[in-house]
Amino acid sequence: MVKAIIKAFRLATCKVSSSVIIPIIFYLIFITFILNITFPNGFKSQHHHHQHRNNNKNNQDSSDEDNSDSGEHQGELNRIFQSESMRDGMFQEPMILSDNADPISILKFAFKKADTNSDGLLTIRELAKYINLRIRDHIDTSIKRNPQIFAEIDKSPSDGIISWNEYHTYFLKNLKLNLDENYINNHDEKKHVKLDRKAKEALMRDKARWQEALSSDPYSLTLDEFLAFMHPEASTSNLLNLVEDILRHFDTDGDDMLTVEEFTTTYSTKDDNKKLFLSDNLEERRAEFKKLIDKNHDGKADRAELLQFVDPRHSRYAIQEAAMLINLADNNDDKKLSIDEIINKQDLFMGSKFISLIENFHNEF
Known part of the structure; x- marks a missing residue:
């Protein structure tokens, strides 16, 4: 798998300098290794489930249509x-x-x-x-384009990390305001006299999200941090943090697993539910646990199952x-x-x- 990732990445970034490619390759290998160690069975079970669904596609087509119109009053x-x-x-x-x-x-x-x-x-x-x-x-x-955009911004110098100044330059160049190079390189960032209100507000939001994405370096972003900055919904590390938040909130016995009882009886406010993307309705949450989280139906949810649950592609x-x-x-x-x-x-x-x-x-x- 690692070889396939490296091969695909080399084809996609053949014009990028080696100082950028090497850190990115090591990053991809590291992430793949960590996920395989952390979730040794989760992704296999997901793949098996996908194959099972494909094998039963014809049967599901008819049952899906039958179920779609039934239970009009169930919610x-x-x-x-x-x-x-x-x-x-x-x-x-x-x-x-x-x-x-x-x-x-x-x-x-x-x-x-x-x-x-x-x-x-x-x-x-x-x-x-x-x-x-x-x-x-x-x-x-977003995931596919992240290394490409990262390489486009990582220019001064091309060192495998992106500073705010590098991103700020990229931001201004991509505005549809036809700003000249002299203004982009020498303007007063606190005033932004040539930017309209919409552009100023967007830059302020980016500045705030930039600070949230920083972790390994107080001034610059790595490749994964840049993905979390640009598209937090697509960042695996961001989703893993969300899984940890759910376990920290609901795992009352500390076994790193959730039961349906823990998931539905542990007190949580509406703000907690909104942050963790959970339903306020306990019956709906119980249904979520049984139908959408506990994929192997063993009565418990591990990190792999929770990671699938918080993934926006769910x-x-x-x-x-x-x-x-x-x-x-x-x-x-x-x-x-x-x-x-x-x-x-x-x-x-x-x-x-x-x-x-x-x-x-x-x-x-």
Whole structure:
């Protein structure tokens, strides 16, 4: 596996200097080793589960459709949990629109992509699958592009780490303000006289996130820290920290495992639940544990199972988002959304993961 990673990485970064390639290769080897040591069985079981699902694909297709319309009064999350099958082959391609498209055009475009059976209505399943596609595509792309962007920024000097000055220069060069080189290299960072309000606010947010991502060095970011800075939702180390937070909060007997009782009876505030991406409803949380966390059904959840659970690519994020959108926008209570219902709540949808995926993730993580 390590050889395959190194080979792929060399092909992708053949033009990058050796001073950048070597630290990155060692980093990838280190991360692979740590994950294999920490989760010796978790990823194998996930792979086995994936193969099992593919072998039973035809049977699941029919059962999924039967379950999707049953239990209308069970609650959106529990109903979907009973037949979870977010298969890659059923996803639509990502949304591509021009920057100056108006909100209604954007919503109509996304609606058409999500409406897989072209009946003019979005079910919770269609909506969740479309959102899940966008999440998966975004995270996979972020991880693949991270070394490339890192190398583009790591210039002064090219030493395998990125300083704030290097990132600040990169930020200014990529603004659509046509700033000249002299201004970029010599301006007063405290004033930013040529930046508009939107650019200033974005830079301030980046500065705050930069400070949060620093760990090994008080001034510069490593490759993984840079991924956590740019896309915290895609960083394995960030997700591992979230797993530790869940264990620290709910693991009352200190055995590094969670039971359904610990997960549902340990007191947690709404702020705790929001930080850990957990439901406030204890019955929904119990269903989450049994259907989405405890994959091997042994009554306990280890770190590998929790890591899969907190990964934004897990279908629960998309299901929860879809359920929330339908609950807020479904005016005729048919558990489906028309394009008129979506346009009627255009501010809600434009600010949701249905459209504004990156902004949502950066606010959550």
